[in-house]
Amino acid sequence: MEPAIAFRDVSYGIRGKEVLRHFDLEVAAGETLVLLGRSGSGKTTALKMVNALLTPISGDVYVEGKPTREWDPILLRRRIGYVIQEAGLFPHYTVARNVAVVPQLLGWERDRIDARVDDLLSRVGLPPEEFRSRYPRELSGGQRQRVGVARALAAEPSLLLMDEPFGALDPVTRRDLQLEFLALRSTWTKTSLFVTHDVREALALATRIALLHGGRLEIVATPREFLAEKSGEARIFLAALEDLPEA
Amino acid sequence: MPATLAHEIAELTGEHIVLVAVALSIASLIGIPTGISLTRKEAWRGAVLGITNVVQTIPSLALFGFLIPLPFIGGIGKRTAVVALVLYALLPILRNTLTGILGVDPAVVESAVAMGMTDRQRLFRVELPLAAPTILAGVRIAAVTTIGTATIAAAVGGGGLGVFIFRGLASVDSSEILAGAVPAALLALAADGGLGWIERRFARP
Numbered sequence A: 001m002e003p004a005i006a007f008r009d010v011s012y013g014i015r016g017k018e019v020l021r022h023f024d025l026e027v028a029a030g031e032t033l034v035l036l037g038r039s040g041s042g043k044t045t046a047l048k049m050v051n052a053l054l055t056p057i058s059g060d061v062y063v064e065g066k067p068t069r070e071w072d073p074i075l076l077r078r079r080i081g082y083v084i085q086e087a088g089l090f091p092h093y094t095v096a097r098n099v100a101v102v103p104q105l106l107g108w109e110r111d112r113i114d115a116r117v118d119d120l121l122s123r124v125g126l127p128p129e130e131f132r133s134r135y136p137r138e139l140s141g142g143q144r145q146r147v148g149v150a151r152a153l154a155a156e157p158s159l160l161l162m163d164e165p166f167g168a169l170d171p172v173t174r175r176d177l178q179l180e181f182l183a184l185r186s187t188w189t190k191t192s193l194f195v196t197h198d199v200r201e202a203l204a205l206a207t208r209i210a211l212l213h214g215g216r217l218e219i220v221a222t223p224r225e226f227l228a229e230k231s232g233e234a235r236i237f238l239a240a241l242e243d244l245p246e247a
Numbered sequence B: 001m002p003a004t005l006a007h008e009i010a011e012l013t014g015e016h017i018v019l020v021a022v023a024l025s026i027a028s029l030i031g032i033p034t035g036i037s038l039t040r041k042e043a044w045r046g047a048v049l050g051i052t053n054v055v056q057t058i059p060s061l062a063l064f065g066f067l068i069p070l071p072f073i074g075g076i077g078k079r080t081a082v083v084a085l086v087l088y089a090l091l092p093i094l095r096n097t098l099t100g101i102l103g104v105d106p107a108v109v110e111s112a113v114a115m116g117m118t119d120r121q122r123l124f125r126v127e128l129p130l131a132a133p134t135i136l137a138g139v140r141i142a143a144v145t146t147i148g149t150a151t152i153a154a155a156v157g158g159g160g161l162g163v164f165i166f167r168g169l170a171s172v173d174s175s176e177i178l179a180g181a182v183p184a185a186l187l188a189l190a191a192d193g194g195l196g197w198i199e200r201r202f203a204r205p
Ligand SMILES: Nc1ncnc2c1ncn2[C@@H]1O[C@H](COP(=O)(O)OP(=O)(O)OP(=O)(O)O)[C@@H](O)[C@H]1O
Pocket: A014, A015, A019, A037, A038, A039, A040, A041, A042, A043, A044, A045, A046, A085, A197
């Protein structure tokens, strides 16, 4: 089957600095591929290539078999749910309007949007009666992030890009949302590309883990294979997890 | 205060307000769209801001003088006055439109793009609402200075409260000067307060 997303020999740089080097990666339809890597390793950059916020310097990113250069970027972006690292909510919109952005751009009917918004807010643990009409500045960082997740899911995209969606959450809420994510995943057919620097989160959620190091893809492995890695960047991440001195 | 004087003050104040309102409306109609297009065309920014800046530095009496001999926009009368006032009001409106839009949080703009908004949708749904308080502040500054500058319009037959001031200067009659200056100052204060209030309404969603 055709991969939902494919990076083919993609390189990217900014101001003479190479950020991604000869990046090759396929994300199969329905899988949750986790991009793991240290801060600055190029995870966000790779994600932004998928919805054409960035264009490769060389190589191509294919979405559903078509290079992003050939997609109408507006259509492409409306089909892809995107959770932004800093949430990026619209400060002049209420929570409900923020979640409704893409459905509204797609011209959904009012009633359908309202029902969808309430459903999503409950799912991410924000009771709609309480949160619907608040503004982003009236939320905590973690609550904003959850609105960001609800917004990305709103238009029922088949493709999800999630950039550290649970980054600003306390461990308990984080665990709740991870479990909710796993439960959702068993019922949906979405493909997700999920960014994190937390190896524990990667192991819990991934069907496969792609490990980035300095703009290069070091390994792509299932969580089980990843745990068995004996060397390189993977070992360093695992050592941090086990709190062992580095081998 | 004799009834005739009161009557004249009311009439010239009305004339003054019309002059300022017309000039401000035209300056906004030119300045806001120009400011918006400058946010999209970085190459033009320096040149356009430079020209409006230079216009701003021409002493107002001199500018009115320069305009008189020009065809269509010049001559003696209201039209010349309005043209000069528009030229002055343009800079603060243009500059604030530009800085207001460029000042919108880049993460918010990026998220508008990432949600699949077109350029127009991004402008009207995100950038303009968030820049509105800054743009209004530009209009307010333009309003206050235009109310003052408009008193000079009387020199080219533009009417308004400047009529008192020039008459007072000619006859060395300070009460005439006050009859023009005091209402002009009060108008400026009222405009500042009124537009400031609207601005604050916009700042709170
Ligand atoms: N606009 C930019 N200008 C200059 N350098 C940039 C820009 N965007 C990214 N970079 C650089 O590219 C590299 C990769 O950035 P990227 O945002 O992809 O990292 P990341 O893996 O998402 O990190 P983090 O976990 O901290 O979010 C970093 O070294 C960063 O400094």
